[in-house]
Amino acid sequence: MPQTSQGSQAGEGADPAPAGRPPEHPPRWSWWLVGIVIPLVGIAVTVLTVPSQSPNRPPAPPASSSPATTRPPASPPPLPVGLFRLTNADSLMCLSPPPGNSTPAAGLVQGDCDARPEQFWRLRREETGTGVVYSVRNQHTGLCLSVDAAHKENDVTVTQYLCGDENGLFPDQFWSFRYDTLRHAWRLVSRNSGKCVALPAGSGDGEQALQEDCDGGTWTLWRT
Template sequence: MTDTVGPPDPGRIPPRPVAPPYAVPGPVPASVPPPPGHPPRWAWWVIGIVVPVLGTVATVLASSGRGGTPAPAASAAPPAATSAPAATSAPVAPPTATAPQPASAAPDLSAPAGYRSQQARWGVAPPICGTGVLVDLDTGTSASFELESAGDTPSAQRSAAAELEYRPHSQGCGMSGIEPSVTELRPVTGRSVGVLRAGRPLTFEECRMAAGTGFGPVRMGGPTARERGLVRGAALCSVTERGSVAMALVEDVSDETTPTLGGRLVVWAKD
């Protein structure tokens, strides 16, 4: 089959495609603003330019400041005054006072029938090693005697008129002629002597009853003497070799380990 050349057949020419209708261009959408809290893009450009410039200026100023006179430092503002309350010292507790020993009350001088009362004073000082002291409670007088050894006792003749004996303790002396470190008070052998404790009535009957209680050797200047009642305010009571009732008040007692003793002496002597 051969093609023929001739005018085109209108029935065989394809139709021209139809162009789309013309659309009017719409408005250009505006740029979306940055979310709140974020600077715009141009701010970053400004920061990128300004920061290097400030760094350069700071370097130049620092270099010029080293060579020239340093700029005066800004005066620091004075600290704000704070009104703090004045410190108050805590109250100091007063020192604890040592409880005083009871003072001797006034003795009752009334005498029963067949007796008369009289007053004097008595006293005894600590003896030196090698000696002792005898006290006559009828008169309040004292006399010393020699001790050949720690266990020695005065002769019966020397102690015949005495009721009390004050001597160095057996462990209080190393050699004769020196002051003892410890002394002891004791009744003379065979005498009726006792302690009328502080606070008891100072009467004839109280003293006569106390004389019958008796007491052995008492180490003075320590807790033993306090436990046995030999403190200020007490009294030493005795029925003397004359039959009198003697009350030797302990009013003067020193604080040494070898104390001095003394005070008023009341004697109810037989008529």
């Protein structure tokens, strides 16, 4: 048998590379693609790993140390210059002498407010040198709002009486008016005793008016 040459044996089993074929390299566009994708991946990772931050807010202004403004107390309305009624803020009844009674020293009572002339009063400003005071004169009888015998204690009858003598008004016939801004009503305060014209709480028609301490009760308040 003829013998195969050594060179032929060495070449068996291997495909010879084709002549003239260049070595295999990745196409150039693939490198461009890699150059774009890698930076984008890096940006995405950075965005996902950085914690979100809320936008900076301006600091809150410091609390004001100035005191809160308060409304000034309401000014009292002017006192009436003509005829008026004295209506009790508790009973809503009017102060007057007993119907048809023009007797000096008669006690004053409350009754339903109507057109009776004895329910109307008039103020007169009195000059005393110790502040503004008034006499309160009944339109029907011409007598003055007074306190029985000028007593200064509580539970004394409020009356009508002659408006003084040749020496002027009696001490219990001078009155000041103090306005209650919450209830919009006046207190009639005797300059002689410092006490107020009042009616018993919850009282009704014909109840006697008394001199009492000027407390916060509506029975000491009057509307004109």
